[in-house]
Each structure stands twice: as structure tokens, then as C-alpha cells.
Amino acid sequence: MINNKTKIRNILLIGNAGKGKSTLANVLTGTNEFEESTDPINGTSKTKAKEFEHEKIKYRIIDTVGIGISIQSTEEILNKLKGITDILSEGINRILFLTNGRFTKEEVEAFNLLRNVIFDDRVTDYTTIVFTNFAKFKDEKACEKNRQGFQQEIGKISMPLASTAIIYVDNPPIIGFMEPVARISREASREVLLNHLRTCQEVYQPEPLKKFRKMLDEFNSIIKDTIEAVENVDLYYKTNITYLGEFITTRRVIIENIEERLEEVRKYMGNRFKSSVVSHSTLLIGKGLSISGIWFPPLMVPGLALSTIGFVSAATTDISAILKENEAYKSFEESLAKDKEKCENLEILQEELRNLINKFKDIRPRFVISEYRKQNIDRNKIEVIENVMNQILGEEIEPDVDLNNNEKTKYSTSQETVRAVVEGICKLAPSPLSFYCMYRDHKETKNRDSLSDMETTIKDFREGLKVLEEKQQQLNELYETIKRCKEKIAKLT
Ligand SMILES: Nc1nc2c(ncn2[C@@H]2O[C@H](COP(=O)(O)OP(=O)(O)OP(=O)(O)O)[C@@H](O)[C@H]2O)c(=O)[nH]1
Ligand SMILES: [Mg+2]
Structure with missing residues (x-):
């Protein structure tokens, strides 16, 4: 059995278009390789993965096309995940489900579809909901308040999602006068993310993905x-x-x-x-x-x-x-x-x-x-x-x-x-x-x-x-x- 510590940790980013997946991938990898879109129509068109190391832990960040919503079929999901099914079938350490503001019904439905098709019931144990664009992310009280509100809301439509881990970040665009502030905020977000990911040692190998691999x-x-x-x-x-x-x-x-x-x-x-x-x-x-x-x-x-x-x-x-x-x-x-x-x-x-x-x-x-x-x-x-x-x-x-x-x-x-x-x-x-x-x-x-x-x-x-x-x-x-x-x-x- 391969030691989980030496094995690369696969981190899968999913979520609706424009929720900040590519931005988060840049923040985590400390690069500029993922294209941050300025409008929801011209977002990421191809799944992309990038590896990096932090405190001797190797991570592979997998940025996806907006698979968060309006997915109709298995084929569509698999098409969107084209090229990374191999990586995914190796096992995933964490799924980061990005959102901001309100969590829509469509997002819940899309998540359920993913759970049924490529993941399984255990998926929520390996998923973290990441609220981006949360300016007060350093304020623990504000985060907790939001967390409770969210869990109540989501509990009405999806009990399993109500029990997932939730973290808050803010990765503003690096442009104009706000550039230095944006950099500081991104750096702080990175810390939050890495602190969280450090704890995600277990590898999730969903049965459907194993079968899918076969x-x-x-x-x-x-x-x-x-x-x-x-x-x-x-x-x-x-x-x-x-x-x-x-x-x-x-x-x-x-x-x-x-x-x-x-x-x-x-x-x-x-x-x-x-x-x-x-x-x-x-x-x-x-x-x-x-x-x-x-x-x-x-x-x-x-x-x-x-x-x-x-x-x-x-x-x-x-x-x-x-x-x-x-x-x-x-x-x-x-x-x-x-x-x-x-x-x-x-x-x-x-x-x-x-x-x-x-x-x-x-x-x-x-x-x-x-x-x-x-x-x-x-x-x-x-x-x-x-x-x-x-x-x-x-x-x-x-x-x-x-x-x-x-x-x-x-x-x-x-x-x-x-x-x-x-x-x-x-x-x-x-x-x-x-x-x-x-x-x-x-x-x-x-x-x-x-x-x-x-x-x-x-x-x-x-x-x-x-x-x-x-x-x-x-x-x-x-x-x-x-x-x-x-x-x-x-x-x-
Ligand atoms: N202020 C702020 N802006 C953000 C944050 N995350 C992303 N953005 C902005 O939101 C826009 C979309 O971000 P992307 O990272 O391209 O979003 P995405 O989820 O990759 O979008 P798709 O590739 O279309 O699925 C960009 O203009 C980002 O600068 C955040 O945490 N705070
Ligand atoms: Mg993107």
C-alpha cells in the first residue's frame, strides 16, 4: 500500500461558472497559470491540473469546467471531466465545492447528480464547501454566523450537504489600486486553504470511479x-x-x-x-x-x-x-x-x-x-x-x-x-x-x-x-x- 504522505493529494475544484475555481487554483499553486475569467460566458473551457508542494506535501490542483450546474446527463459530466478521469480514479483527497452568496437549488441538484454518477454517498465526507468572495473570512465570528445560517438553509434541501465542512476565503482580482490588498487577501486565503487541506489525508476512491476506471x-x-x-x-x-x-x-x-x-x-x-x-x-x-x-x-x-x-x-x-x-x-x-x-x-x-x-x-x-x-x-x-x-x-x-x-x-x-x-x-x-x-x-x-x-x-x-x-x-x-x-x-x- 502506498503511503498517503508520499502520494500526491488530488484536490478537485468544482462549482458553478464564475465562482472562483481558476482563481483559487492560482492562489493555491502560487501561479498565474489558470485563466481567471472576467465574465461567466468565457470561463475555463478545459480541465487543467497543476502540481505543487507545501510543507513536504505534494498536491495536485484540478481545475474543472463549470460542472456545478445545469448538467443533464452522465455523458455530459464525463465529457466535462474528460482527461482527468484517470487522475480521479487514482483517488481524491478533497473535493472543494466553490460557491458564493446563496447556494442555489440547481447547485444542490448538480451535486446530487455528481454523487450518483461518479461519486457515492461518502462524497460529503470528502467535500468542503468553499465560500469565495467572503471579505470577512478572517473574522471567525462572521464565518461561524454564516456557517450556521447556511447549514440551516441547506438542511432543508439536502441533509448530507449540511454536514460538510465549510471554509471561507476571498481572492480578489489582482488589478488596479487594489492590487496590494488583493495580494495580501489571497495570501491569507491560501493559508486558510492549506491549513484545511493539510488535514485531508484520507484518499477517497468512490466505487463508481473505480468501476469507471475498469x-x-x-x-x-x-x-x-x-x-x-x-x-x-x-x-x-x-x-x-x-x-x-x-x-x-x-x-x-x-x-x-x-x-x-x-x-x-x-x-x-x-x-x-x-x-x-x-x-x-x-x-x-x-x-x-x-x-x-x-x-x-x-x-x-x-x-x-x-x-x-x-x-x-x-x-x-x-x-x-x-x-x-x-x-x-x-x-x-x-x-x-x-x-x-x-x-x-x-x-x-x-x-x-x-x-x-x-x-x-x-x-x-x-x-x-x-x-x-x-x-x-x-x-x-x-x-x-x-x-x-x-x-x-x-x-x-x-x-x-x-x-x-x-x-x-x-x-x-x-x-x-x-x-x-x-x-x-x-x-x-x-x-x-x-x-x-x-x-x-x-x-x-x-x-x-x-x-x-x-x-x-x-x-x-x-x-x-x-x-x-x-x-x-x-x-x-x-x-x-x-x-x-x-x-x-x-x-x-
Ligand atoms: N472579489 C473576489 N473576486 C473573485 C474571487 N474569486 C474569483 N473572483 C473573480 O471572479 C471572476 C471569475 O473567477 P474565475 O476564477 O475565473 O471563476 P471560475 O469558477 O474559474 O469560472 P469558470 O471558469 O467560468 O467556471 C474573476 O473575475 C475573479 O477575479 C474572490 O474570492 N473574491
Ligand atoms: Mg475557471
Whole structure:
């Protein structure tokens, strides 16, 4: 436990505007740092604290905005005490409630509100009513007379206030001819005040302020976590958008590539058909001549020669077309692999974004049940956080992108090569197979598996691209929302 003697004593000045709080703060601290107003409208606009030491006791004088009267709500009180709630929750040694002349009903009501909201029933034990502007403050009899009169009066409206300590001071403005007198009077007032404060050793830690402190800490940690989450979401959104952009560009290039390969394969297949017609016809004629050689031997040799030429050129055409097709297909498959890799990376990024958004889901219940929100302490802050939570957790933020990567391909080059070899051998035997092959080659120019694979992929990728572009647009719009959230929340700290 901290020794009360070494701990700074917090002295809180409250009271109606123009009652002399700032003046009293100057008198106590022996400075000129608190602005003494000359009219009630342009009084102190911000709470201010100043420390000083007297007879080895450290004091902190806290001058406030006129919170003495016309306070409507908790929020208003807390707004007026902005910046000193931290100090107050450390504990207060004395509350000096400044007044002069008559103590109005409004002042009593304001005091009661303070007691209910930030203090508690014990507040009167720690409060001293300070009558300023009391020229006869050195006259003990005059003071006592006033004290009794006041206690009687106040007892009619507020019993607890009737039992508070009362002291009298006079701190005239230091101007004009009266300056030396004013200084003397202020010096005497200071003595009265310090004699009184010296006795105020006990620290008052009102329950509401303790709770308020806890509530403040809790809410500040919610703000901190929200800021962190928003910053992370912002970062990942940016990364996602950039990556999605790259992905779309790459996919466009891939589609173009596949289209080129498709054209190539079509060309090879067309060429294959043309040379197939020539070579199979040669093979057929050769075969015819060879068969005729059985009856007319001179035809045998040219027949065999033509068959061989026909066979060799048919086989060469088939194999070179298959090789070229193979090459084109390989490049198509490479494109698919590249696209797949990009898809996987995007999926990882999306997963991370989803996790980050889930983090918000953890913060939200904390925010919903927070006392700060329930008591509507600072409407602006609450609204900002609420807004940010709603926007980021709202239905509209769905990071998922339907990736549509077609990785299933049917075509197999090894099967094709085996088929070409078997067919080549069969073609040597006299049969109508050559006619069939010519017919098939013609058909395959249009209907090969490799071609349909590529066509399907192009179609799927194009459709996927449309979805991706829509998503990109959507993400860009959402990113604007996140940016706005970030700006709003940054203003809270
Ligand atoms: N004669 C005399 N004048 C005083 C005394 N206390 C304050 N005044 C004068 O009253 C006016 C208002 O004093 P402030 O100290 O500014 O009053 P305040 O309570 O801080 O007012 P707000 O900041 O508006 O809440 C100034 O002109 C002071 O010089 C006093 O004890 N005696
Ligand atoms: Mg003031």
C-alpha cells in the first residue's frame, strides 16, 4: 500500500461558472497559470491540473469546467471531466465545492447528480464547501454566523450537504489600486486553504470511479484490438486485391496461350489430314499394284516401292502431328499448373483474411456486453466502433472468390502414340483400314480429346474470369469501406 504522505493529494475544484475555481487554483499553486475569467460566458473551457508542494506535501490542483450546474446527463459530466478521469480514479483527497452568496437549488441538484454518477454517498465526507468572495473570512465570528445560517438553509434541501465542512476565503482580482490588498487577501486565503487541506489525508476512491476506471480500461482495450484488427484486415485486403489483379492478368494471358495452342493443334491436325490423304492414297495404290503383281510380276516392285513410300510418309505424318500436338498440349498443361498455383495462393490469402475477420467476431461480443456501451458513456466512440464492426462483419464482406480452375484433362499423349504405332503396322496389311484412317483423321481435326480439353478450359476460364472481375470490383468497393473505417477509428485515439 502506498503511503498517503508520499502520494500526491488530488484536490478537485468544482462549482458553478464564475465562482472562483481558476482563481483559487492560482492562489493555491502560487501561479498565474489558470485563466481567471472576467465574465461567466468565457470561463475555463478545459480541465487543467497543476502540481505543487507545501510543507513536504505534494498536491495536485484540478481545475474543472463549470460542472456545478445545469448538467443533464452522465455523458455530459464525463465529457466535462474528460482527461482527468484517470487522475480521479487514482483517488481524491478533497473535493472543494466553490460557491458564493446563496447556494442555489440547481447547485444542490448538480451535486446530487455528481454523487450518483461518479461519486457515492461518502462524497460529503470528502467535500468542503468553499465560500469565495467572503471579505470577512478572517473574522471567525462572521464565518461561524454564516456557517450556521447556511447549514440551516441547506438542511432543508439536502441533509448530507449540511454536514460538510465549510471554509471561507476571498481572492480578489489582482488589478488596479487594489492590487496590494488583493495580494495580501489571497495570501491569507491560501493559508486558510492549506491549513484545511493539510488535514485531508484520507484518499477517497468512490466505487463508481473505480468501476469507471475498469470500464474505461476494458473499452480502451476493445478500441485497441479493433484498430489492430482493422489494420490487419486493411493490409490483407490490399494484398488480396493486388494478388487478384495479378491473377486476372495471368489468367487472361493463359487463355490467350491456350487459344494459340488450340489453333496450332488444329493446324497440325489439318495438315495431318492433307498429307494423310496423299500418303494413304499412295499406300493404297502401292498395295493395289503389289496385289496385281501376283498375276503380273513387273508391277510387284513399283507396287512394293509405292506401299513403302506411302507407309513411311503416313507414319511420319501421324507421328510428327502427334509430337506437335503433344508439345502444344504440354504447354497447355503447364499453363494449367501455373493457374492452379495462383489459385492455391489466392485461397491461402483468402483463408487468412477469413481468419482475421473471425477475430472481429471475437471482439464484437466483448463490445456488446461492455459497460461503456451499456451506459452510453461516449456516444460518438460507441457509434464509430459499432459502425466499424457492422461494416466489417456485415454480410457484404465475403472474401471468397470462386476460383474455377479446371485441372481435369482427358487427353493422353502416350495412348495416342501407341495407337499410331499399332495402326502403322495394321496399315501394311492389305485392308480398307487406310480409308478408315483418312476418314478418322478428317474427323479428328475437329474432335480430338486434346482439342476438347482446351476448348472446355477456355470456356471455363472465361466464365471464371467474369466472376473474378466482378469480385475484384466488389473487393475494391469494400476496400473503400475499410479505408473509411480505418480513418474513423484512427480519430478515436
Ligand atoms: N472579489 C473576489 N473576486 C473573485 C474571487 N474569486 C474569483 N473572483 C473573480 O471572479 C471572476 C471569475 O473567477 P474565475 O476564477 O475565473 O471563476 P471560475 O469558477 O474559474 O469560472 P469558470 O471558469 O467560468 O467556471 C474573476 O473575475 C475573479 O477575479 C474572490 O474570492 N473574491
Ligand atoms: Mg475557471
